[in-house]
Amino acid sequence: xxxxxxxxxxxxxxxxxxxxxxxxxxxxxxxxxxxxxxxxxxxxxxxxxxxxxxxxxxxxxxxxxxxxxxxxxxxxxxxxxxxxxxxxxxxxxxxxxxxxxxxxxxxxxxxxxxxxxxxxxxxxxxxxxxxxxxxxxxxxxxxxxxxxxxxxxxxxxxxxxxxxxxxxxxxxxxxxxxxxxxxxxxxxxxxxxxxxxxxxxxxxxxxxxxxxxxxxxxxxxxxxxxxxxxxxxxxxxxxxxxxxxxxxxxxxxxxxxxxxxxx
Amino acid sequence: xxxxxxxxxxxxxxxxxxxxxxxxxxxxxxxxxxxxxxxxxxxxxxxxxxxxxxxxxxxxxxxxxxxxxxxxxxxxxxxxxxxxxxxxxxxxxxxxxxxxxxxxxxxxxxxxxxxxxxxxxxxxxxxxxxxxxxxxxxxxxxxxxxxxxxxxxxxxxxxxxxxxxxxxxxxxxxxxxxxxxxxxxxxxxxxxxxxxxxxxxxxxxxxxxxxxxxxxxxxxxxxxxxxxxxxxxxxxxxxxxxxxxxxxxxxxxxxxxxxxxxxxxxxxxxxxxxxxxxxxxxxxxxxxxxxxxxxxxxxxxxxxxxxxxxxxxxxxxxxxxxxxxxxxxxxxxxxxxxxxxxxxxxxxxxxxxxxxxxxxxxxxxxxxxxxxxxxxxxxxxxxxxxxxxxxxxxxxxxxxxxxxxxxxxxxxxxxxxxxxxxxxxxxxxxxxxxxxxxxxxxxxxxxxxxxxxxxxxxxxxxxxxxxxxxxxxxxxxxxxxxxxxxxxxxxxxxxxxxxxxxxxxxxxxxxxxxxxxxxxxxxxxxxxxxxxxxxxxxxxxxxxxxxxxxxxxxxxxxxxxxxxxxxxxxxxxxxxxxxxxxxxxxxxxxxxxxxxxxxxxxxxxxxxxxxxxxxxxxxxxxxxxxxxxxxxxx
Ligand SMILES: Nc1ncnc2c1ncn2[C@@H]1O[C@H](COP(=O)(O)OP(=O)(O)OP(=O)(O)O)[C@@H](O)[C@H]1O
Ligand SMILES: [Mg+2]
Numbered sequence: 001x002x003x004x005x006x007x008x009x010x011x012x013x014x015x016x017x018x019x020x021x022x023x024x025x026x027x028x029x030x031x032x033x034x035x036x037x038x039x040x041x042x043x044x045x046x047x048x049x050x051x052x053x054x055x056x057x058x059x060x061x062x063x064x065x066x067x068x069x070x071x072x073x074x075x076x077x078x079x080x081x082x083x084x085x086x087x088x089x090x091x092x093x094x095x096x097x098x099x100x101x102x103x104x105x106x107x108x109x110x111x112x113x114x115x116x117x118x119x120x121x122x123x124x125x126x127x128x129x130x131x132x133x134x135x136x137x138x139x140x141x142x143x144x145x146x147x148x149x150x151x152x153x154x155x156x157x158x159x160x161x162x163x164x165x166x167x168x169x170x171x172x173x174x175x176x177x178x179x180x181x182x183x184x185x186x187x188x189x190x191x192x193x194x195x196x197x198x199x200x201x202x203x204x205x206x207x208x209x210x211x212x213x214x215x216x217x218x219x220x221x222x223x224x225x226x227x228x229x230x231x232x233x234x235x236x237x238x239x240x241x242x243x244x245x246x247x248x249x250x251x252x253x254x255x256x257x258x259x260x261x262x263x
Numbered sequence: 264x265x266x267x268x269x270x271x272x273x274x275x276x277x278x279x280x281x282x283x284x285x286x287x288x289x290x291x292x293x294x295x296x297x298x299x300x301x302x303x304x305x306x307x308x309x310x311x312x313x314x315x316x317x318x319x320x321x322x323x324x325x326x327x328x329x330x331x332x333x334x335x336x337x338x339x340x341x342x343x344x345x346x347x348x349x350x351x352x353x354x355x356x357x358x359x360x361x362x363x364x365x366x367x368x369x370x371x372x373x374x375x376x377x378x379x380x381x382x383x384x385x386x387x388x389x390x391x392x393x394x395x396x397x398x399x400x401x402x403x404x405x406x407x408x409x410x411x412x413x414x415x416x417x418x419x420x421x422x423x424x425x426x427x428x429x430x431x432x433x434x435x436x437x438x439x440x441x442x443x444x445x446x447x448x449x450x451x452x453x454x455x456x457x458x459x460x461x462x463x464x465x466x467x468x469x470x471x472x473x474x475x476x477x478x479x480x481x482x483x484x485x486x487x488x489x490x491x492x493x494x495x496x497x498x499x500x501x502x503x504x505x506x507x508x509x510x511x512x513x514x515x516x517x518x519x520x521x522x523x524x525x526x527x528x529x530x531x532x533x534x535x536x537x538x539x540x541x542x543x544x545x546x547x548x549x550x551x552x553x554x555x556x557x558x559x560x561x562x563x564x565x566x567x568x569x570x571x572x573x574x575x576x577x578x579x580x581x582x583x584x585x586x587x588x589x590x591x592x593x594x595x596x597x598x599x600x601x602x603x604x605x606x607x608x609x610x611x612x613x614x615x616x617x618x619x620x621x622x623x624x625x626x627x628x629x630x631x632x633x634x635x636x637x638x639x640x641x642x643x644x645x646x647x648x649x650x651x652x653x654x655x656x657x658x659x660x661x662x663x664x665x666x667x668x669x670x671x672x673x674x675x676x677x678x679x680x681x682x683x684x685x686x687x688x689x690x691x692x693x694x695x696x697x698x699x700x701x702x703x704x705x706x707x708x709x710x711x712x713x714x715x716x717x718x719x720x721x722x723x724x725x726x727x728x729x730x731x732x733x734x735x736x737x738x739x740x741x742x743x744x745x746x747x748x749x750x751x752x753x754x755x756x757x758x759x760x761x762x763x764x765x766x767x768x769x770x771x772x773x774x775x776x777x778x779x780x781x782x783x784x785x786x787x788x789x790x791x792x793x794x795x796x797x798x799x800x801x802x803x804x805x806x807x808x809x810x811x812x813x814x815x816x817x818x819x820x821x822x823x824x825x826x827x828x829x830x831x832x833x834x835x836x837x838x839x840x841x842x843x844x845x846x847x848x849x850x851x852x853x854x855x856x857x858x859x860x861x862x863x864x865x866x867x868x869x870x871x872x873x874x875x876x877x878x879x880x881x882x883x884x885x886x887x888x889x890x891x892x893x894x895x896x897x
Contacts, residue, residue, distance in 0.1 A: 053747050079749035093740040096733070104733040108749030114758065117729035118722060124729070131730075174749050 004067055006031045007052070007178060014047055014234070023234040025061070028179065032202055034211045036221045036242075039231035040254055045214045046088055048231070049180045054078040065178070080108040084176035086167040088183050088214070094156040098146055100136035101155050101166060102173040107174050129140055137177070138173045139166075140150040141207075151168035161192050168199075172207070179203065181213040185220055197223050208231045218246075230254065283534050287362045298349060301570025303377025305345040305426075310385050312337055316400035317835060324831045326458040332486075333831060334408060335500055335811045342378055342426045346371025346433025367434040375430020382409060382422040390415050391506045442507060450499040454829040456497055458487050459819065459828055463567050470562030557883060560709050568705035572777065573825040575712030576770045578813040581797045582719040583766030588795065589804035590727060591759035592739025597644070597664025598794055601764040603786035605771025607671060607680060608633035609689065610781045616688035619679045626692040626776055633768045640667075641764030645757045652742065664791050672783040685782035692776045700776060708777045713789030714771045722808050725760065735759055739804075740865065789823045789837070796844050811856050816840070 005028040013024040021044045029035050037045050040248040050056035052063065054075035063070045070078055084105075093101050110131060116124035125202040142165045150158075155166060164184060171179050184200065185193040197220045203209050214219050221228060221242060228245045230238040238245050245251055312318070322334030350367035354893045359438040410418030436444040455462070468477040480491045487495070550871055560568055580602060587595045611617045612629035624632075644663045648656050671680045680686065691701035692711060700707040726732045737745035746752045775781050793816075801812020820836050821827030832839060847854070 002425070055743060055747060074753075075743075075746040076749050076751050079747060084749075085747060087744070091741055091744045093737050093744070095737055095740060100733055100736070104737045104745070104750065105748040107730060107734055107737075107751070112730050114726065114729075114731055114762075117725050117731065128729070170748060207405055 005029060006066060008062075008064045008067075009052075010062050012048075012051065012063065013059045014044070014051060014056060015059045018217040020234050021216070022051065022058070022060050025231075025234065025236055027229065029210060029212055029235065031177075032204065032208070033226050034127050034224050036214060036225035036228045037214045038216070038218075038221060038228060038245075043231040044234040045231055047234075049085055049182055049212075049214065052078075052180060053083060075077070076108060077078055079174050081100065082177035083180065084134065084178070085169035085180035086164075086171050086182055086184065088186065090160075090163045090167055092158075092163055092166055092170070092184070094157040095154055097152050098155055098158070099132070099135050099151040102133050102138050105129050105170045106134060106175070107175045128196060129208060135173060138169045142169065142201075150246075157178075161188050164188065165196070168203075172203075172209075174210065178210045178212065181215075182213060183214055183216060185215065185217050191218060193217060200224055282337060285362045285432075287364055287596045288366045291364050292366060293370055293373070296452050298370060299377070301349045301374040302377025302380075305341060305374060306381025306384075307350070308341050308345075309338060310381045312341070313385055313409065314398055314400050315835065315838070318403070319402070320834060321831045322408055323687060324829070325482070325484055326455070327492050328482035328484070328486040328488050330489070333829070336384070339425070339429060342375040342429040343371075343433030343436075345378060346375050346430030347436050348433075349430075350434035350437050363438045365438075366511065367437050368431045369434070371434020372427040372431035375426035375428070375433070376423045377426075378430070379422040379426025382426075383419045386410060386415060386422070421594050423507040442503075446500055446503040449503050450496045451533045452500040454492055454495050457491075461487075461721045462828065463563075463570075464569040465551065466564040467562060469564060511876070513735055527792045529851040556713065558708050560713075563706070565705050568709045570826075570828065572705055572709040572712050573822055574814055574817045575709065575716050576777075577775055577794065577797060577817040577822055578716050579712070579719050579739045579773075580767055580768035581809045581813050582716075582723050582795045583763040583770070583806065584794050585798050585806070585809045586723060586726070586735070586766070587759050587761075587763040588798055589809070590732060590739065591756055593756060593759060594653070595659070595760075595763070596657050596661040596791055596795065597667075597788075598642065598660075598763070599665040599788065599790040600664045600788065601637050601640060601767030602771040602774075603667050603671065603783075604637045604764070605633045605768030606775045606781045606786070607686070607771070608636050609772040609775040610686040611679060613775075614686050614689040616681075617686045618681055620679075623690075626690070626772070630769070630772045634765050636770075637768030641761040642757060643731055644764075645760030647665050649753055649756045649760075661788070661791075664788055668783050668786050668788075671786070680783075683783060685785075686781055687780040689775050689779045689781070691779075708773070711776075712773055715773065719766050719769065720806055720810075721774065722762070727806075731755060731758055734806075784825060787823070793823050793840065798842050800843060800847055800855060802856045805854070805856055808854050808856035812854070814851065815855070816843075 007027070007029040009025065009027040012022050012025040012027070013020070022046050027048075037048065039045055047056060051058050052070070054073055054077070058071070065078075065081055065083060068081075070081070070083075073081075079125065093104065096104065110127055112124050112127050115121075116127075127246050136147065136151070139151070145162055146158075146166060146169060155163065158166060164187070168179075168184065171181075174184065181193070181200070185196050188196065200211060200220075201224050204211055213220075213225070225242060227262070228238075229236055229241065230245055230248070230251050235252060238248045240248075303705040315636055317337040318334040320334070322332045323335055324333040324337060325331070326333055349370045352361060353366075385410045386406065389401060389403075389409070390791045393401070395401045399535065406415075407416075409422070411421065434513060436447070439447070457480070464480065465477040468474055482488050561572070563571070580598070583601065584595065584598045587593050587598070609626065611619065612624050612632055613626055615623055648663075651659060670676055672683055674682060674684075691699050691707075694711075699710045734745070734750045734752075735758075737748065737750050738752050738755055742752055745755075774785075797812045797816050798809055799812075800816055801810070804806025817825070817827060819828050820832050820839055821830070823836075826833060827836075
């Protein structure tokens with residue numbers, strides 16, 4: 001591993017018509033870390049992910065992954081570099097089957113051309129088999145929940161928790177180095193959420209992914225994150241371990257301030 | 264056991280926990296507002312149909328020899344439909360459903376009666392007033408049909424009676440029970456199909472030298488004979504009874520049969536082994552269908568071959584558009600552009616009548632050029648619109664479709680395309696010295712079309728189940744997510760345009776050779792719309808659906824410039840297309856044959872789930888059973 005961090009972000013700035021969604025944000029992720037990004041609603045967390053994955057163009061700042069700039073790359077090129085993500089409001093390919101969902105996300109790792117498919121070349125057949133097996137393998141990570149008869153069900157019939165799992169599986173299938181999870185346990189019950197927390201740990205320990213996750217559920221954040229970064233109004237107001245951050249008066253104020261705003 | 268179960272079980276006489284029989288309603292316990300509404304809608308509809316002139320124009324075409332013409336059918340079909348609708352009761356969750364009964368029949372009858380009073384008013388109106396100026400069909404001919412060539416009063420009185428009777432029939436469909444209703448619909452549609460397919464059946468029976476059959480079926484002035492009608496109804500009823508009996512019989516054995524293979528191969532999953540369980544019967548069908556398609560044209564006459572060739576041309580177009588719209592989800596309203604590129608490329612390169620390019624080349628060479636040019640056109644049209652989404656893209660493609668037509672028409676390029684005079688004298692297709700395909704030999708054209716349809720079907724089928732096909736579907740589902748998942752959406756979309764363009768150009772190339780001439784007006788915007796309707800009507804994204812859509816729409820109604828089986832429809836084709844499209848979007852947005860894959864998955868769900876659970880070792884199975892609901896797991 002090189003001495004430079006895996007993901008290096010400096011002075012990142014995003015503006016939506018006068019609204020500073022992200023404001024001079026510095027952020028680094030080392031390989032093999034689990035970093036949690038927390039902050040009140042509207043703090044800019046999802047926007048932060050959108051910028052990394054190339055879906056939103058930043059107005060300023062630099063963004064480098066493994067030492068190479070990501071600025072100006074299309075989202076699919078960024079995925080090809082090794083960054084995959086999930087979405088806060090689950091966005092599966094609903095009319096495609098569970099297996100197809102994880103097959104299509106291997107697009108940037110496969111090479112077959114149209115003529116291979118038309119002529120059914122050996123390259124086509126071996127690659128299809130590989131893609132299929134890899135898809136099944138990834139789905140198997142979640143036990144039997146997404147396997148068996150589920151392979152051929154459309155994603156739309158899955159339960160909510162299973163959809164969230166499939167989103168993670170779909171991200172895994174892109175064969176990434178860094179996975180961005182946007183509120184992975186949102187809407188799950190405590191049992192499911194504890195189980196998924198464990199799985200996220202396994203994603204790093206067994207699969208070797210580096211993980212950045214956004215989460216509102218503090219028990220999840222406490223249990224798995226090595227580091228926590230707190231965003232408020234697009235700025236990082238605190239960093240450190242969970243214990244450090246949760247004792248930080250600014251953080252408490254940000255959360256409390258928001259609570260009083262709401263009431 | 265919960266309260267309700269306990270209560271129902273305790274009630275004397277009901278051993279099972281079954282809901283009590285639904286209450287019956289009195290005959291006149293009607294929803295009067297709904298009834299009046301239905302009556303009014305029906306009245307407007309009937310008068311509209313009458314005034315479009317359909318009854319008069321269609322009256323020439325007899326369906327059942329002495330008694331029913333297509334013209335009268337145009338006025339007969341709506342009351343039962345409305346009657347059926349009025350009789351249908353909306354049962355929302357928590358509402359008690361009422362028993363089906365005489366009340367529904369009365370509702371249907373009243374709606375039909377009210378509605379056809381519209382026709383009574385029309386009869387009286389036509390006799391007393393003359394508003395032919397704006398309403399061209401406000402005519403004595405229409406009056407003649409409406410009064411059955413008898414007297415005004417007969418017409419005025421009989422129509423409400425007919426409405427009541429047919430409306431009652433529609434309402435009674437609920438009461439009859441599913442099986443009877445289905446049998447009735449089957450019988451009626453078989454009779455209708457037999458009448459509509461008259462020219463094909465006559466043609467076929469001549470081909471097989473069994474003219475006796477068609478002579479017996481159809482009267483001298485076209486239309487089924489009464490005896491034949493009776494026999495067809497009897498056969499349909501018998502078939503329906505036989506079918507439901509067979510289904511009941513197979514239903515008893517099916518669950519066992521389907522569970523067996525799964526249980527046997529414990530770890531192997533149903534989906535993986537599905538192809539192995541394809542019954543021999545089906546394999547035979549797959550072998551038989553192509554054979555039949557190859558042999559059949561030999562027995563068909565000119566007319567039918569011509570009709571089928573037209574259908575085939577539109578199958579090609581629809582398959583091409585299906586890749587763009589159905590698979591990749593790009594709404595292309597200018598698809599005719601590729602059809603035109605194909606047609607004109609071949610015309611310019613092969614015809615001695617074309618002003619430029621004197622060394623004329625054979626059709627297959629020109630086809631190759633047409634493919635390249637169409638692919639290029641796909642690139643040119645695709646590239647600028649690829650960054651747009653939704654409505655904007657549709658509007659821009661619409662523009663491109665027109666641009667191509669206007670270029671072909673323009674003075675500027677008339678040195679190449681001959682402007683409005685078009686290009687004539689396009690020779691036929693020499694198939695490597697083996698055969699010649701010419702427009703006046705529809706059979707040869709049909710074979711050529713079938714060959715290219717086979718190619719198009721193969722291409723669609725293979726691409727759908729490949730990397731690019733999955734990318735198209737992902738783009739269709741959610742473009743930005745697809746991109747974030749590593750799909751190169753730009754090249755996927757351009758690829759869709761190019762593939763669709765090439766398939767469309769085949770159709771244009773064949774059209775040129777078939778008709779022997781091309782004109783800019785053959786490639787008007789309506790062609791794009793018709794192809795799109797075929798795709799939507801058949802079932803977007805589904806090959807079988809698209810083929811079925813083309814067969815039904817182009818075969819029966821006809822294409823924009825081609826006659827269909829019901830040639831009388833010509834004038835009203837676009838109206839009917841529009842009405843069908845509206846109805847389809849409201850009632851069955853997934854199309855005639857929805858993507859089979861999806862339908863199968865949804866149906867097979869429960870069966871698969873049960874079979875799979877049974878195949879699992881006990882511990883795992885229960886674990887998953889808990890997991891399936893994903894809630895309340897300990
Ligand atoms: N595409 C956009 N255009 C305009 N404003 C946007 C856009 N995306 C986000 N915003 C705004 O930027 C701010 C940050 O939004 P963001 O979704 O990043 O918040 P978040 O921290 O993820 O909140 P939550 O916890 O609710 O998910 C919000 O005020 C939001 O309204
Ligand atoms: Mg968010």
